[in-house]
Amino acid sequence: MQSNRIRLGIVMKKIDWIIGIIAITAVLFVGSAFGKTDYCIQCHSEMDDSPKSPAVLIKSDIHYQRGLSCADCHGGDASKNDAEEAMSPKKGFVGKPSYRQIPNFCGRCHSDVEYMRKYEPKLRVDQLQLYWTSNHGKMLKKGDRRVAQCVSCHGVHNIKSIKNPQSPVNKINVPATCAKCHADKKYMHKYNIPTDQYAKYSRSVHGKLLLEKRDTSAPACNSCHGNHGATPPGLASISAACGECHGINRDLYNKSPHKEPWAELGYRQCVQCHDYHLIKELTDEDVGVGNNAVCIDCHDKGDGGYEAAFRIKASLDSLKYDIRIADSILAKAKKSGADVGELTFELGEASKGLIEARNRVHSFSPDVVGEVTSASMQKINIVIELGNDSLKALWHRKIGLILTSFLILLVAGLLYLKIRRVEKKK
Amino acid sequence: MMGDSFKKVYNWLDERIGLKPIEELAKHKEVPVHRYSFWYYFGGMTLFLFSVQVITGMILLLYYRPSAGTAYESVRFITTQVHFGWLIRSIHSWSANLMVGALFVHMFSVYLLKSYRRPREITWLTGVLLLFVTLGFGFTGYLLPWNKLSFFATKVGTDIAGSIPIIGNTILVFLRGGKEVTGATLTRLFGFHVMVLPLTIFLILGIHLYLIQKHGMALPVREARKEKEGEKIRTIPFLPNFLYRDAIGWILVLGILVFLASVFPWELGEKADPLASAPAGIRPEWYFMFMFQTLKLIPSKVLFIEGELLGILGFTFGGLILFFVPFLDRKSNKLEENRLFTILGVLVILYMIVLTVWGYAV
Structure with missing residues (x-):
């Protein structure tokens, strides 16, 4: 057993x-x-601290995920188990590039059209060229090692696609990434530029949309300043920067009576009224000659601009008043049971004129604004008239109901009397 | 002078179509008077509301266009552009509901007074058929404005019919004119609503009314017993006494209709969008609510039978019992009180009321 x-x-x-x-x-x-075994990763994984980190981080790097590895940037032979052999300059090993070398280091591939086409044909290849035109690039060339270069924004060894929400250059993260340096008073001390841009931007109409509502159609820092070629827009190109999105307003401004005198006076186009970084959501109260209006910052009573501002505000107010009246009539008619679906649609269409009129304020011309407000008001007046008609019709219905009820009760009463008479006879 | 011309016309017609027998019948028709006489008025009331439906329906037909692309728009046109179109449409909708209400009251009063007993069995059978046809009118008419709520209610309603085993799918495809509720369903239900059902209802109604004239108003069991024992039952002549009373009821209902149509015009709602997801709160018309609520409450499986199927079988069985009541209740034929049937009827009424209220409350 x-x-x-x-x-x-x-x-x-x-x-x-x-x-x-x-x-x-x-x-x-x-x-x-x-x-084959990648001995760069294998050996570095077995090390401690700083030499180990690239081997760990690279797993989440977009380059690694697309099939590239350490040796594709740093050179050397990853198939060799022996450190000296693997990192031999004879095998093209370049090691860690210096701070100044980094842009060109990345640019070896990213500026190569043929090479990039293999991975992402749509990706631009002018980043390096743009970078050298940026303030960052120019200062780096002069030897400033504190300015941003590729890895300052994109990270290193764990570089992610800009579409990845975890990427520091994903649109929603861009303001915070720029703020890492630009909001740091100590870091920026040497450059003598403000450090409140991020704080202001966060409170601006754009910042609230992007950071709070996660609306990626709202601009981040790079939308106005450019990304690789980041530079503040010059005085003359402010409207061009804003006009990237606000094209109609830009065109109206360029044809407006403000364009030339403001250029001569050195006024800052859009920013003159709307401010920058802390771009406010303007209301109709900011237009005209009221206490909150921006127009009276420059225009005094008696001058042409003051009168134009007054007329523009009056046009907007008249249209809004008409919309309010039409709204209340339709609400009343609807509450009373009238079908005002079609009129509500018409009013909605006519009310779009208010949006256009607000845009046209950038022409600074009462006639240009008045043209659209008058057309809308004409349509709204028809809605008001028809709305009143339906209210009148409802009133007629009530009268008709009272008369009919009276008639019906009368006939019922007569029938009752008739029955009594017939039955009495018997 | 006037009387002479009338007589001439009367005689001319009498010679050709025979008016005398009708006159004789009308002259001698008597209506019994007792503590339950009030319930006699509801049959006439239903008939009156049916006439309102026929007249307003014909007017609506002048403007209504039955297709998925035009139905909603044409009803909107009727209510907003056509003179008094809003009133006609609203009266048609309100009157439909009041008619079903009056019909239920009429049916249950006839049931509780046991007026279905010999020799009025066929009058009862035609009456139950009229109820089914009327519910058919309600179901088919509900979809016609092609609004969101009616679209999805029809979808749910036909789905329920589709869950009947073996024949369910055939019924569903027949009702919908395809596998889904589409414009084809609308055209089909319109055809039922304005042609098939009207012809059917006129035929059955003709028999129903003829039989009522033939047998006269039924007496409640207790009164019939008294009559049998030789006691004289007080009556009033149908013409003019009862007809005048009927007329007062009709005219007051007309007043109520005008009031409801003017003060609470029937809403059109939003246009149906077959691609949209079903809105919250889909519900059938109130007279289907007790069945809808029952189906909602039954567990999905009862023993080995599908809950919905069990509900449908239950209602089919209930409908059959209702139809054959005159043949099941032997006691009433012998002029004996049938307490079981009375209690059963009251329970059914209570069930319908509670479930309907429940359906609206949740």
């Missing part, structure tokens, strides 16, 4: 050995068939 057990044990051990050998052979075979 016992010898049987021992024999069984020996047989089992033999089987274990056979399985083990088969498994190792299979792993080696599969390993050699499907990929």
Whole structure:
């Protein structure tokens, strides 16, 4: 019995050995068939602290995910197990680039049209060229090692696609990424530029949309300043920067009577009224000659601009008043049971004139604004008239109902009397 | 002078179509007077509301266009552009609901007074058929404005019919004119509503009214027993006494209709969008609510039977019992009080009221 057990044990051990050998052979075979060992990653993974980090971070790097590895940037031979051999300059090993070298280091591939086409044909290849035109690039060339270069914004070894929400240059993260340096008073001290841009932007109409409502159609820093070629828009190009999105307003401004005199006076186009970074959501009260109006910052009573501002505000107010009246009439008619669906639609269409009129304020011409407000008011007046008609019709219905009810009760009463008479006779 | 001309016309017509027998019948028709006489008025009331439906329906037909692309717009046109179109449409909708209400009251009063007993069995059978046809009118008419609520209610309603085993799918495809509720369903239900059902209802109604004239008003069991024992039951002549009373009821209902139509005009709602998701609160018309609520409450599986199927079978069985009541209640035929049937009727009424209120409350 016992010898049987021992024999069984020996047989089992033999089987274990056979399985083990088969498994190792299979792993080696599969390993050699499907990929070579990357000794850069393997060796660095076994190190501590700083040398280890690239080997860990690279797993989440877009380059690694697309099939590139350490040696594709740093050179050397990743297939060699021996450190000296693997990092031999003879094998093209360049090691860690210096701070100044980084832009050109990345640009070796990112400026190469043919090379980039293999990975992402739509990706631009002018980043390096743009970078050298930026303030950052110019200062780096002069030897300033505190200005931003590629890795300052994109990160290093764990670079992610800009579409990735975790990327520091994903649109929603751009303001915070720029603020890392630009909101740091100590860091920016040397450059003598303000550090409140991020705080102001966060409170602006754009910042609230992007950061609070996560609306990526709202602009981040790079939308106005450019990204790789980041530079403050010059005085003359402010309306061009804003006009990227607000094209109609830009065109109206360029044709407006403000354009030339403001250029001569050195006024800052859009920013003159709307401010910058802390771009406010203007209301109709900011237009005209009221206490809150921006127009009276420059225009005094008696001058042409003051009168124009007054007339523009009056046009907007008249249209809004008409919309309010039409709204209340339709609400009343609807509450009373009239079908005002079509009129509500008409009013909605006519009310779009208010949006256009507000845009046209950028022409600074009462006639241009008045043209659209008058057309809308004409349409709204028809709605008001028809709305009143339906209210009148409802009133007629009520009168009709009272008369009919009276008539019906009268006939019912007469019938009752008739019954009594018929039954009395009997 | 006037009387002479009338007589001439009367005689001319009598010679050709025979008016005398009708006159004789009308002259001698008597209506019994007792503590339950009030319930006699509801049959006439239903008939009056049916006439309102026919007249307003014909007027609506002048403008209504039955297709998915035009139905909603044409009803909107009727209510906003056509002179008094809003009134006609609103009266048609309100009157439909009052008619179903009056019909239920009429049916249950006839049931509780056991007026279905010999020799009025066929009058009852035609009456139950009239109820089914009227509910058919309600179901088919509900979709015609092609609004969101009616679209999805029709979808749910036909889905329920589709869950009947074996024949369910055939019924569903027949009602919908395809697998889904589409413009084809609208055209089909319109055809039922204005042609198939009217012809059917006129035929059955003709028989129903003829039988009422033939047998006269039924007496409640207790009064019938008294009459049998030789006691004289007080009556009033149908013409003019009862007809005048009927007329007062009709004219007051007309007043109520005008009031409801003017003060609470029937809403049109939003146009149906077959691609949109079903809105919250889909509900059938109130007279289907007790069935809808029952189906909602039954668990999805009862023993080995599907809950919905069990509900449908239950209602089919209930409908059959209702139809054959005159043949099941033997006691009333012998002029004996049938307490079981009375209690059963009251329970059914209570069930319908509670479930309907429940359906609207949740």
